[in-house]
Amino acid sequence: MTTLKPITELSQTATVAATRDGSLTARPSLAQMGDSRQLSTEPAGWLSGIRDQLQELYKYRELLYMITYRDVRVRYKQSIMGFMWAIFMPILIVMSGIVVRYAYALAAHRQLEMSDLASVAVKSIPWAFVVSSIRFGCNSLAQSNRELVTKIYFPKEIFPLASVLSSLFDFGVATAALIVIFAVLRVHVNANLLWAPIILVVMVTLVAGISMLVAAASLFFRDVRYIVELLLTFGIFFTPVFYDVDMFGRKGKWLLLNPVAPLLEGLSACVTQGKPPDIYWFSYSLAWAVVMLLGGYAFFKHLEPAFAESI
Amino acid sequence: MTSDIALRMEHVYKKFRRGETFNSLRDLIPALTGRMFRQGELSETDKREFWALRDISLEVKRGEAVGIIGHNGAGKSTILKILSRIMKPTKGSMVVNGRLSALIEVSAGFHHDLTGRENIFLNGTILGMTKREIQRKLDQIIAFSGLEEFIDTPVKRYSSGMYARLGFSVAAHVDPEILIVDEVLSVGDSVFQQKCIERMKEVIYSGAAVLFVSHNLKTVAEFCQRSLLVEKGRAVITGPSDEVISTYLQKPTPGAVDHTSSGPVRISNVKVRNEDGECMRFRSGEKAWIDVELTALARCSKLSVTLYAVNDSFTHVFDTSTERLGHESFDLEAGDVYSCTFELQMNLAEGTFYPSVVLFRYDIQAVYDRWEPAATIYVSSGGAVRGIAHCFPQIIRQEIQKPSNGGLVETLTNGDGKLGSV
Numbered sequence: 014m015t016t017l018k019p020i021t022e023l024s025q026t027a028t029v030a031a032t033r034d035g036s037l038t039a040r041p042s043l044a045q046m047g048d049s050r051q052l053s054t055e056p057a058g059w060l061s062g063i064r065d066q067l068q069e070l071y072k073y074r075e076l077l078y079m080i081t082y083r084d085v086r087v088r089y090k091q092s093i094m095g096f097m098w099a100i101f102m103p104i105l106i107v108m109s110g111i112v113v114r115y116a117y118a119l120a121a122h123r124q125l126e127m128s129d130l131a132s133v134a135v136k137s138i139p140w141a142f143v144v145s146s147i148r149f150g151c152n153s154l155a156q157s158n159r160e161l162v163t164k165i166y167f168p169k170e171i172f173p174l175a176s177v178l179s180s181l182f183d184f185g186v187a188t189a190a191l192i193v194i195f196a197v198l199r200v201h202v203n204a205n206l207l208w209a210p211i212i213l214v215v216m217v218t219l220v221a222g223i224s225m226l227v228a229a230a231s232l233f234f235r236d237v238r239y240i241v242e243l244l245l246t247f248g249i250f251f252t253p254v255f256y257d258v259d260m261f262g263r264k265g266k267w268l269l270l271n272p273v274a275p276l277l278e279g280l281s282a283c284v285t286q287g288k289p290p291d292i293y294w295f296s297y298s299l300a301w302a303v304v305m306l307l308g309g310y311a312f313f314k315h316l317e318p319a320f321a322e323s324i
Numbered sequence: 325m326t327s328d329i330a331l332r333m334e335h336v337y338k339k340f341r342r343g344e345t346f347n348s349l350r351d352l353i354p355a356l357t358g359r360m361f362r363q364g365e366l367s368e369t370d371k372r373e374f375w376a377l378r379d380i381s382l383e384v385k386r387g388e389a390v391g392i393i394g395h396n397g398a399g400k401s402t403i404l405k406i407l408s409r410i411m412k413p414t415k416g417s418m419v420v421n422g423r424l425s426a427l428i429e430v431s432a433g434f435h436h437d438l439t440g441r442e443n444i445f446l447n448g449t450i451l452g453m454t455k456r457e458i459q460r461k462l463d464q465i466i467a468f469s470g471l472e473e474f475i476d477t478p479v480k481r482y483s484s485g486m487y488a489r490l491g492f493s494v495a496a497h498v499d500p501e502i503l504i505v506d507e508v509l510s511v512g513d514s515v516f517q518q519k520c521i522e523r524m525k526e527v528i529y530s531g532a533a534v535l536f537v538s539h540n541l542k543t544v545a546e547f548c549q550r551s552l553l554v555e556k557g558r559a560v561i562t563g564p565s566d567e568v569i570s571t572y573l574q575k576p577t578p579g580a581v582d583h584t585s586s587g588p589v590r591i592s593n594v595k596v597r598n599e600d601g602e603c604m605r606f607r608s609g610e611k612a613w614i615d616v617e618l619t620a621l622a623r624c625s626k627l628s629v630t631l632y633a634v635n636d637s638f639t640h641v642f643d644t645s646t647e648r649l650g651h652e653s654f655d656l657e658a659g660d661v662y663s664c665t666f667e668l669q670m671n672l673a674e675g676t677f678y679p680s681v682v683l684f685r686y687d688i689q690a691v692y693d694r695w696e697p698a699a700t701i702y703v704s705s706g707g708a709v710r711g712i713a714h715c716f717p718q719i720i721r722q723e724i725q726k727p728s729n730g731g732l733v734e735t736l737t738n739g740d741g742k743l744g745s746v
Contacts, residue, residue: 079449087437164429165450166409318412321405322340 066314070168077171077178084149084179099186102145106137106254113255131200131285133255136277138191139213140254142184143220143273144245149176150224151241155232155324162232163321170313173224177217201287208283208290215295215302216276222305225313233316233323253277269294272301329421330502330533331384331407336416338377338402338557376402377413377557384502386422389534391548391565393541393572399557400537404428404506407535422501422533425451429506431491436480440471440490443479447494461497468519469493489516496523503527506537521547539636541569541676541702573604573702587683587692588622589656594681594698606670608705608714614666614698616681620656624692628653630682631666634697635675641712653685673714674705 070077089096110133118125153172154162162169231237249255253274258265269275275298279290377399384390392400405411407418408426433450434443444465448458458465466475469490471482479487505524524547528534538544544551544565551568553560561571595615597603606612616629632643646664647653656662678697684690705714 075455076449079446079455083435083438083442083446086442087435090437160429160432161450164410164432165426167450167452321410 063311063314066168070170073167073171076167077175080171080175081178081182084175085182088179096186099183100190102183103138103141103187103191106141107134110134110137110255117256117260127198128285131195131198132257132281134191134194135281135284136254138184138187139216139277139280140249140252140273141187142180143216144248145183146177146180146220147223147227147241148245149180150220151227151231151238153224154228154320155235155238159324163324169317169320170225170310173228173313174221176228177221177224181217200285203287205283205287205289209280212276212279212283212290212295215299216273218306219272219276219298219302222302222307222309225309226305229313229316229320232320248273257281269297272298272305274298328386329383329419330386330388331382331421331424331535332419333380333382333403333407334417336377336380336403336406336413336418337375338399338406338411339373339414340376341373375557377406380416380554380557380559382552382559382562384533384535386501386533387528387531388550389528389536389548391544391551391568392535392537392554393539393544393551393568394554394560398554400554401428401506402557403554404504404535404537408504420502423452423499424502424504425495425498425500426504427492427495427506428504430495431487434479434487434491437478439478440469440475440482441466443490444494447491448498451495451498453498465493465497468496468523470516492516492520496520496527499530500527501532503532503534504537505534539676541572541636542674545569569702570605573700588624589618589620589627589683590693591616591681591683591695591698592619592661593617594679594695596679596699596701604700605702605704608670608672608674608703608709609716610670612668612670612701614668614679614681616664616666618656618662618683618693620658620660620662622658623656624685625655626653626685626687627656627662627692628684629664630684631679632682633677633679633701635677635712639712641672641677653687670701670703671714671716672703672705673709673711674703674707675712677701677703 089098111130114129114133115125118129149157150173153176154169158172162172227237227241231241251268252271253268254277258268258274258278261268269278275291275294279295282288282290380399380403382390382403392403394400402411404426405428406413407420408424408428409420410426410428431447433447435446438446441462444462445455445458448465449455453461466472469486469492471486471490474482474486479490482490503524521543524534528547534547536544536548548565550563551565552562553568553572561568593615594617595602597613597615598606598610603612614631616631618627618629628645628647630643630645633641635641644666654662677700679699679701680694680696681698682691682696683693685692703714709715709717
């Protein structure tokens with residue numbers, strides 16, 4: 014493949030066909046090309062389009078890893094607490110949950126039970142993951158990686174996906190700490206615990222879809238960022254993190270319409286009570302997750318060509 | 325490989341929108357409703373659109389380097405951005421045949437909190453290398469950058485030169501089949517620049533296709549067999565670099581054309597010439613004359629004309645003025661036409677220079693008019709001297725002492741002090 018030719022020889026073989034008005038004429042036709050990429054403005058079939066995009070994303074998997082590594086590394090660099098940060102945030106949420114739960118117990122004139130606290134902990138840590146993924150994901154294009162978006166080509170969904178993965182890393186650290194605590198408290202191990210990883214996969218899928226959606230949208234409209242920020246701040250009141258849905262009795266169903274709610278409730282059920290999640294509501298969240306992932310990805314890819322000039 | 329064409333653009337158009345786009349939802353809603361009610365007629369947004377590129381066709385073969393030249397804002401960078409797929413053409417098609425690497429902003433992927441080493445991995449993957457590949461070339465990359473001592477220091481402690489050197493070192497080791505370069509050679513000191521040029525030559529010799537955008541005509545002439553001249557988004561001429569460069573130099577700079585001034589006097593003409601008439605190409609040491617013509621619209625006094633020049637990296641080369649050359653400031657009445665001629669000895673090394681003319685009133689330091697730049701001058705010296713100034717160096721004596729013989733063996737000096745071309 015490597016041919017060493019002096020430049021002078023090459024310049025003689027170079028075909029130059031130019032007219033004054035700038036249009037090149039009489040070029041040979043491009044009959045067969047090797048591994049060429051034909052890039053035109055005409056849309057290709059959407060199915061083959063998605064296949065190509067996924068292939069490209071796979072080709073760039075190492076970059077996804079590197080960006081995730083960078084995000085994690087940078088977050089813990091030059092901080093005294095280091096990895097403690099990953100635990101600090103969930104601990105803060107768990108503590109607030111305990112305060113809220115204590116208030117409930119006082120109002121209901123009953124004792125605060127251990128299972129209440131376990132349920133708060135099990136739901137707070139995934140909630141922290143959801144919040145941090147969407148927050149970092151939303152800022153990952155227009156804020157944190159502006160330079161790269163406008164200057165170098167690669168599949169840009171790597172940024173929101175890396176935000177999800179780096180938040181997942183924090184989640185892993187916090188979960189490890191939680192498992193240690195649970196082991197000390199001797200929570201029973203049962204078969205329904207196997208639901209936990211399945212629920213988590215659905216949660217990651219959902220969050221990845223949302224992150225891509227808001228990342229692309231916030232690049233075009235600055236206010237998307239503020240809306241997302243507001244929703245994330247107040248979302249904890251509309252999501253069963255500090256409370257359980259059954260506390261609302263029959264009206265609790267309305268709260269489960271929030272796609273994150275059945276997942277948190279399911280986690281709490283299988284980890285602290287040894288029960289399987291409500292399968293109907295779980296399927297409801299699963300449907301949301303699939304729709305968000307596909308919709309978010311399609312939306313992202315549709316807008317991606319305009320990123321560089323709109324930022 | 326079934327084809328020797330690495331890169332091809334066909335009738336590419338690119339439309340941009342001038343001014344503000346909708347940045348918040350509040351702007352979008354009236355725009356959308358507005359569009360619904362004003363169907364058919366040309367809306368304001370349509371009027372604000374303009375073509376950044378119009379019908380650009382380009383073809384680069386393997387082992388060939390093609391230059392793109394043109395004034396600022398002509399559309400060079402847009403072409404590169406489309407080829408490197410950061411932007412999508414509005415119309416037209418293109419083919420990219422092989423692994424493409426764009427040196428548009430080599431240190432864009434750096435994170436300032438990470439060390440040099442970590443950034444090599446990060447930037448390397450961004451530019452499309454695998455981790456294994458980077459691991460293999462790591463020592464080479466570090467050696468190329470010359471930053472061995474600082475490689476485990478966070479890059480935020482680097483100087484801007486070190487930053488750029490590390491960026492180029494990573495990019496230079498990508499081994500692309502197609503390389504797109506945009507002005508990155510202006511980084512680092514001259515030793516590092518030379519290293520970069522050598523490295524790019526290696527890339528071309530290895531059979532890669534190179535597309536090179538630069539204001540530095542000297543480098544374009546040296547590197548590229550063919551060039552494309554872009555003017556206001558259109559391809560003016562494609563052909564051998566020498567021809568394209570001379571076409572470019574014959575064109576007036578846009579600053580001189582779109583010129584408007586509100587002062588009482590304005591510069592009405594600036595012409596650069598040699599003995600034979602208007603001219604843009606000079607040899608080092610040749611004489612050049614710059615004619616400046618002023619037209620007064622109202623009465624004004626104590627005027628002085630300043631002439632200065634910069635080179636293509638915007639280094640100040642010299643400045644002078646009628647006042648400093650011993651001519652008193654002058655007064656003009658409305659309708660007067662003043663003209664003067666500067667004579668210059670072009671003791672400049674090879675390169676492109678931009679002379680500029682500024683008209684101002686000396687005592688109150690008011691600038692009435694300026695042509696910046698007023699022209700583009702291309703100086704050639706045969707490559708003997710690099711830098712800005714040509715001081716006509718010669719070697720008049722050269723000797724080698726050999727200790728084995730106990731003394732002087734050869735003295736290589738000839739009569740006129742010339743030892744052939746260096």
